[in-house]
Amino acid sequence: MNRKQEALKRLTAIGKRVVDDIKNNRFPALEIPSRSVDNIIYDTKLRQYILGDEKIVRNAKNIKHLRAFTQLLWIAYFSKELLKNNKTSTLRDIYYSAQAYHVDFEDQDESDEMITELESIIKMPREDFNIYPEERSAIFGDLTIEYTVPGYEGKTLVLTTHPDGVMIGPALTTANFIKTSADKVIVIEKGALFTRFIEEKVYEKYKSILIATAGQAPRSTRYLIRRLNRELGLPVYIFTDADPWGMHIAMVIISGSANAAHVTDLVTPDAKWAGVWASDIKYYKLPSDPLTEIDIKRLYELKEDPRYNEEIWKREIDEFLRIKKKSEQEAFARYGLTYIVDKYLPTKLKEMEK
């Protein structure tokens, strides 16, 4: 059973529970994992935030629960329709679609919240019931995929066909992986560097699948990275700018976010932040800018964050605070446009593979 079928099954189960309650003259009720702060726990073994055992019960008997209960059921219904009709949607679409059904949401925050609740009940990310993010990132590399979306079922394609890269949207996220000659995945924060890596044939020279996140990785990209790691057994190396925000782009791919503690399919705990490190700024004498007050405040926040408990993160946070500087990936261009590919990348990969 594939994930979409599994999601369909779980959504149907919610409806069945409600109908059964009604048939048996009971007020329908649903158990929902609590997402309050005290139920969000950092799991050191899974290396990500998860929800604890606290539940809340939403009962149609309670007039105060009725509005949220209806909203939740409608979201579950609408998601089931999306799956059945092979349509995808976005958080924003859902908010507007509710109006067609006269289901009232105060604003998009309220409908987003209900979608999150549905994720926590069926324990699957919303991408599995066809609600995708608006943002897109890109992929390139010797990976043969087979599409499963309508009109493209069974079509296979190699992801080196377009030298500018292919968008990561609903179709790619749900494609089957057929084969690859790559032995690693390289994730890059900046689109321009992704283009440079393609031009310099990093995918051949270092047998890699390249992914550009274009800033914080959208959820479907994190989902795809996890799949490449799990299904193909490929190690994942992440390259970002050398600043607290770049660090955190890597961390969210590795350990997820507290916001998504209720879903566990978006993280890649074995992925590695390969650079650009604070210590690289000094070692490579990179052009740099002084850290701003906001950068420094952010670093102190990260110091308190349980995800940043491993040695490398602690060391680099301290180094940032010591040198009070940050650099961008493009800063390597001071040694020529290809230095980052010819020198920095192989050095780092060797270090990582140790």
Add this chain to the structure above:
Amino acid sequence: MNRKQEALKRLTAIGKRVVDDIKNNRFPALEIPSRSVDNIIYDTKLRQYILGDEKIVRNAKNIKHLRAFTQLLWIAYFSKELLKNNKTSTLRDIYYSAQAYHVDFEDQDESDEMITELESIIKMPREDFNIYPEERSAIFGDLTIEYTVPGYEGKTLVLTTHPDGVMIGPALTTANFIKTSADKVIVIEKGALFTRFIEEKVYEKYKSILIATAGQAPRSTRYLIRRLNRELGLPVYIFTDADPWGMHIAMVIISGSANAAHVTDLVTPDAKWAGVWASDIKYYKLPSDPLTEIDIKRLYELKEDPRYNEEIWKREIDEFLRIKKKSEQEAFARYGLTYIVDKYLPTKLKEMEK
């Protein structure tokens, strides 16, 4: 001669002029079109901003000119190297690369300014000398292209191969158009709607090439839209959110920006803003939000802008100010996810084709 060869020729001409001056014991000097406000003129025939005839002369004899003169020559040299070596770059890369040559730029603004100056001298956009924007948008449709970038020379491909769309980067921007069954180009502001249009087979039903700008269209995307319009003779219809910012996304594709008055290859004056109009909000009873103060201020600015002189723009600006509302493209979801494709789009296209 293709555009890259033409750019190479013009860059070489700059160097030759300087060398000739030196050989003849003259201080080298260059004439540069003035980009001061009073030399930026709205050309009603070309329907875009252009530069007037004012020139400034930069002369190596003048010690105050020497720094900028050197910077400009270095940018021209570096661009020539990019072209010769088939490498692409970005504004930011250029700033950092200068350090490898000990050419001093105070900050990236200063190097950006010199690149703009070079564009104005050789009268070609920087994409022609391989300096591309960081941002990427996407394309999908029945268009067969032939790549010209190294490693892909002569490879042809149809842009329907990836149902999530293909990135518009240096390779696609410079590809040759071989054939298409499309009879129009539809440009869409939002990535999610682009996905919806692909899922609903808009490219087949309305024989169209689809482009997602993802906000303000990056320059290389505007360049590509112009090429589709000029080389294939395809009309271009632009769909944005119904607010002053969406309007302006359309306008910049159509008439360019004052900032780029010195290059004329980035505009598509015959492209049409097809919606979502202010008048559509009322006609389709779309869910809407009140205009903010900033929105309203922006509308009064647009009223003064010569690009907004045509009837449709004036009418829609006035309508926005009258109803004081704005809507998003996704607002059509209130009539079901496919309403925008089944009803709104064909109505609009019919209206446009009149």
